[in-house]
Amino acid sequence: MKRVAIIGAGIAGIASAIRLAHKGYEVEVFEANEYAGGKLSSFEQDGYRFDAGPSLFTLPHLVEELFQLVGKKASDFFEYERLSTICHYFWEDGTRLNAYAEPSKFAQEVEKILGISALKVEQFLKDSAFKYEVLDGLFLQDSLHKLSTWTSKKALRGYLNLPKLGIFGTMNHANEKYFRHPKLVQLFNRYATYNGSDPYQTPATLNIIPHLEYNVGAFFPKKGMVDITNVLVDLAKSIGVKFHFQYRVKEILTQNQQVKGIRVASQDREEQEQELFFDKVVSNMDVTHTYRKLLPQSPHPDKLLNQPKSSSGVIFYWGVKKSFPELGLHNILFSDDYREEFRVMFEDKKIFNDPTVYINISSKHKPDDAPEGCENWFVLINAPANEGQDWDKLIQDLRQQVIQKVSRILSCDLASLIETEAILDPRSIELKTSSAQGALYGNSSNNKYAAFLRHANFSKTIKDLYFVGGSVHPGGGIPLALSSAKIMAKEL
Ligand code: FAD
Numbered sequence: 131m132k133r134v135a136i137i138g139a140g141i142a143g144i145a146s147a148i149r150l151a152h153k154g155y156e157v158e159v160f161e162a163n164e165y166a167g168g169k170l171s172s173f174e175q176d177g178y179r180f181d182a183g184p185s186l187f188t189l190p191h192l193v194e195e196l197f198q199l200v201g202k203k204a205s206d207f208f209e210y211e212r213l214s215t216i217c218h219y220f221w222e223d224g225t226r227l228n229a230y231a232e233p234s235k236f237a238q239e240v241e242k243i244l245g246i247s248a249l250k251v252e253q254f255l256k257d258s259a260f261k262y263e264v265l266d267g268l269f270l271q272d273s274l275h276k277l278s279t280w281t282s283k284k285a286l287r288g289y290l291n292l293p294k295l296g297i298f299g300t301m302n303h304a305n306e307k308y309f310r311h312p313k314l315v316q317l318f319n320r321y322a323t324y325n326g327s328d329p330y331q332t333p334a335t336l337n338i339i340p341h342l343e344y345n346v347g348a349f350f351p352k353k354g355m356v357d358i359t360n361v362l363v364d365l366a367k368s369i370g371v372k373f374h375f376q377y378r379v380k381e382i383l384t385q386n387q388q389v390k391g392i393r394v395a396s397q398d399r400e401e402q403e404q405e406l407f408f409d410k411v412v413s414n415m416d417v418t419h420t421y422r423k424l425l426p427q428s429p430h431p432d433k434l435l436n437q438p439k440s441s442s443g444v445i446f447y448w449g450v451k452k453s454f455p456e457l458g459l460h461n462i463l464f465s466d467d468y469r470e471e472f473r474v475m476f477e478d479k480k481i482f483n484d485p486t487v488y489i490n491i492s493s494k495h496k497p498d499d500a501p502e503g504c505e506n507w508f509v510l511i512n513a514p515a516n517e518g519q520d521w522d523k524l525i526q527d528l529r530q531q532v533i534q535k536v537s538r539i540l541s542c543d544l545a546s547l548i549e550t551e552a553i554l555d556p557r558s559i560e561l562k563t564s565s566a567q568g569a570l571y572g573n574s575s576n577n578k579y580a581a582f583l584r585h586a587n588f589s590k591t592i593k594d595l596y597f598v599g600g601s602v603h604p605g606g607g608i609p610l611a612l613s614s615a616k617i618m619a620k621e622l
Contacts, residue, residue, distance in 0.1 A: 326440025571606025
């Protein structure tokens with residue numbers, strides 16, 4: 131039986147393990163941390179449970195199909211619910227808007243609160259669906275690095291619809307032209323942040339994202355986001371995958387441009403290193419670090435690796451000793467100057483002094499995540515990737531600004547309600563998951579060629595070396611990381 135080593139038990143590494151074990155390979159996963167999931171993990175502190183990273187779950191069928199693949203029924207192992215309200219939006223001038231999941235109800239809410247015709251909003255969501263269907267087949271299901279992808283029927287449909295896909299203008303330009311209302315433009319521009327991009331630079335093609343939330347749905351796993359990781363690790367183990375935790379891969383061994391295995395250091399052997407031999411290696415480690423740290427002697431695709439990175443984030447995990455009925459699972463408190471917020475982030479590489487604040491509260495749907503009468507707040511502020519900024523100072527200022535903003539908008543004294551706190555920032559994201567510069571989604575998508583400037587799911591120069599995860603094709607976020615595993619397994 132051929133043996134495969136997978137570097138990293140992030141969600142893409144686990145999905146790859148399942149797909150390859152199902153294909154008949156003997157699969158071993160080497161994970162540097164003592165837990166699985168990478169960014170998709172969780173922790174507990176002072177009676178509160180927090181999902182550490184992702185909070186929005188879309189395209190659940192990509193998880194379910196891993197169960198189907200091995201002949202199991204996903205619902206026997208993994209439960210999730212569809213949200214009826216996707217997000218609660220707040221502005222400083224007192225405007226509040228509920229983004230209902232049902233497109234027509236959402237459109238009516240927009241008409242009621244902002245005075246934009248409901249029909250116009252519904253048409254926008256229909257256009258979003260059309261773009262998604264065309265692009266899904268072309269960009270998200272197959273390798274962009276194979277001629278067959280570009281000569282397929284799906285590609286032909288893409289070429290015929292090119293002018294409608296928004297490749298040539300920015301998201302902000304398209305949204306301003308269509309809606310003209312600053313608050314609604316801001317609401318839809320926000321979708322650029324779903325892959326760490328700037329709506330004032332990223333192509334309008336990313337207007338496919340609202341389709342996922344409104345037409346397909348936004349979901350919440352009943353045991354929290356981390357349950358996605360937990361059920362998939364169990365599934366992998368059930369089909370024979372072996373996991374080695376606290377094993378850090380130090381080098382990918384090659385000979386004559388052919389993979390031979392890996393060199394690992396394990397904590398239970400006091401960091402003693404050993405060489406292990408495998409027929410194939412799949413790296414779920416960020417691609418930039420895979421080349422720079424694990425393949426120092428091999429040629430590097432520097433043009434791809436040196437692309438500007440996506441945004442990162444500063445996350446305050448706060449145990450809040452009060453319940454806020456006006457908040458839901460997902461909440462956004464918008465900045466008054468969105469354009470400046472992104473300019474400061476992507477040009478000055480700093481954090482704007484009136485940032486947009488995202489608050490996720492899983493205890494709204496899973497009450498045992500917080501003590502009674504309290505809430506577990508995951509407060510995310512978009513931040514630039516790490517370039518050695520003075521993060522301690524930036525975070526100190528940011529904490530003040532966020533507390534003041536939330537207190538203003540929700541008429542409370544937030545500082546006095548925080549009874550426990552943990553903080554994640556671009557430096558610790560890099561430290562915990564090896565993501566280059568702590569970027570959440572690999573390279574940024576701030577130009578129209580971005581999709582082509584992501585690394586392929588296989589190496590063109592080293593035989594039997596493959597790549598999966600949020601830093602390679604097709605991109606970051608749970609659904610695309612899962613898709614990368616699917617494309618890799620097809621290629622391998
Ligand atoms: P990772 O999760 O980064 O896992 C990589 C794994 O490889 C890690 O476990 C790491 O320890 C291991 N590793 C690295 N190097 C080595 C080595 N040398 N040896 C052994 N192991 C190694 N996505 C969404 O879909 N929805 C969201 O709401 C969302 N919000 C987010 C919020 C935050 C704060 C963050 C951080 C991310 C968010 N994302 C979201 C993005 C999403 O989490 C990622 O795109 C996805 O989890 C990436 O998975 P991955 O498998 O590529 O990598």
